[in-house]
Amino acid sequence: MSSSLLTIRDLCAGYGRRRIIETLSVPAIEGGSVTALLGPNAAGKTTLLRALAGLLPMTGGLDLCGEDLTALSVAERASRVTYMPQSLPQRVALTVFEAVLAALRASPLAGMSPEGARNEAMRALERLGIADLALSSLDELSGGQRQLASLAQAIVRSPRVLLLDEPTSALDLNHQHKVMALVEEVARERGIVAIIVLHDIALACRWCKRVMVFSKGAVVADGTPEKAVTPEVLAAVYGVSARVERCSRGFLQVSVDGPA
C-alpha cells in the first residue's frame, strides 16, 4: 500500500471567537511512520487534532493525497481520519468487544457485514493484547484498560490518518511501549499518517521518526527527534533546564535539572 501524505496549510481553529491556532502550516506529514506532537498543557494539541478530524470548525487547507478533506461530509471525513479522544470512554454497561464493534458498525458509511465487523474487532483486540478483556464491561475496568479499549476502537477503523490524543497517559511502562510499537507497526503496514500526542519525550524519541513541538498554537520545532528535541527548545517551551543525552542504544533521553 502506498503511503499517505497529509498537508496542512494556513489552518485556523478555535472555540467560538477565541482563536487557538492561527494560520498553521507545516511541511507535509508522511505516512508509514509515527509523528509525535509534543507541547505543554494548553498548547493547543487537542485543538489541532480535533480540527484535523473535523470535530471543530476550522479554516484553511487540509489535503490528503490530493483529496481536499475539508470538502468531505462528516461521515466521509471520519472514514479517512480517526481521532482517539484524550478522555477515557465513559463507564457504561457495554463490553469492550461491543464498544469496538460499535466503532465499526455505527459509522454511517459502514458497508461491513456483521461477520466481517466481528472478525475485525476480534483482531484489533488481539493485536492490542486485550482479548482477555473482550467480555468485560467498561464500567468495571481500570483506567488503563479503558484507554486500551479506546485505542482498539481507533485502530479497528483502519483509517488513512490516525490521530491519537495521549493514548499512553494512563498506561504502565510495558503497555506504553507495546502501544507505541503497535502504532508504529500499523502505520508502517498500512502506510497511514499517525500523529500522536505525548507528554513523555523519551517515548516520543524512541518510537517516532518526526517530532513536532507545539507551543501557544504554533510549531516551534519540527523534524527528527535529534533536531527538534534540544535543550534550547525544552527551555523555551517548558521552561526547564534539561540535558538531552543518548542512551547506550542510541535513543535520546531527557534529564531535567530544574526550572530554567
Added chain:
Amino acid sequence: MTSRVPSAGSGQSEEAAGEARAWISGYDARIRRRLVILVLLSLALCASFVLDLITGPSSMGVPHALKGLFGLGELSLPQRIIIFDVRVPAAIVAILVGAALSLAGAEMQTVLNNPLASPFTLGVSSAASLGAALALVLGIGIPGVPPDWIVSGNAFLFAFASVLLLQGMARARGAGVETLVLVGIAMVFTFNALVALVQFVASQDALQQLVFWTMGSLGRASWNKLAILAFLLIILLPLSLKDAWKLTALRLGEDRARSFGINVARLRFVSLVRVSLLAGTSVAFVGTIGFIGLVGPHIARLMVGEDHRFFLPTSVLTGALLMSLASALSKVLATGVVLPVGIMTALIGVPFFIFLIFTSRERT
C-alpha cells in the same frame, strides 16, 4: 525491552486462536441470554395482560372471568361487554403507553447522557399537564379539534412543543447536553408554576377534573387512542432500532461518536422528535404517568446492558410490563375502586427496581 513487543501480523499460535474461539462463543452465549430475557419478558407481559383482563370492579369473579376468557365457561352479554369493550382496550393501552414511555425514556437517557432524564423529569409531562389544564379549566383548545379530543390535543401540543423548545434553546446557545438538561429542569418548574396558577383560578369542579387528570388513568382508553398509539410505536420503534448502533456509540462519549462519523446533533434531534411524539401522545391519552420512563430503561440496562439493539426492545418490554402490572394492581388493591394508575406505577416500580439493584450488586 523490545522483547515484550507484540508480533502481530505473524501467524497466530494455535493457543491464541483457541482463546479467540472461546470468547467469541462466550459473546454468542451472552446474545442468546439476552434473547431469552426478551422472550421471558414477553411471556410475563402476556400473563400480566390476562391478569389485567380478569380483574376489575365488577360482580364477575376472577375465576369466572378467567374461564370465560379462554372459552371454558359462559359469559353473559354484559360480562362480555365489560371484558371485551372496556377491559381489553384499557389493558392494551396500558401496554402501549408503558412501552412508549419507556422507549422515550431510554432514548432520552442516551442522547442527553443523563441517567435521570425521562419525559417526566425534563418537563414533557408538566407541559402536557399545562395543556390539559388550559383545556379543562379555561376551555382553551386548538380550534377545530372535536370536543372530546380537546384535552388530549392540548396536552399533546404542549408536550411536543416543550421538546422542540428544549431543542431550540440548546441549539441557540450552541451548548452541550448539560444545558439541555438544565433547561428541561427549568421547564418543569415553569410549567408546574403555570399549572398551579391555572388551578388557583379554577372552579371546584374543574379543579377536581384536573387533579384526576394529572394522576393518570386508563379509564380514558378507547379503540381510537389505542390505534394511534399502536401506529406510532410500529412506525417509531424500527426507526429507533435503525439508530441502535449510533446510540450505542454515543454512550461512549460525544467526541468519540462524532469521530466515528456520526452526526450527533442530528441524531439527538431526530431522537428527541421521536421522544416528543411518544411521550406527548402517551401523556395526552392517559395523563401524567411518572416513573415508567425513568425506571423502565434502568431495569432494562441492568438486565441486558447498553447494546441498544437489545437495550431498546428490552426497555419497551419492561415499561409495558410495569404499566400492565400497575393497571392490574390498581384494580385489586381496593375492592370496587380503580385507583389512578399513575399512583400505582411508582408503588410497584420502586420495589422491583430496588430488588434489581441489590441482586445485580451481589452478582458482580
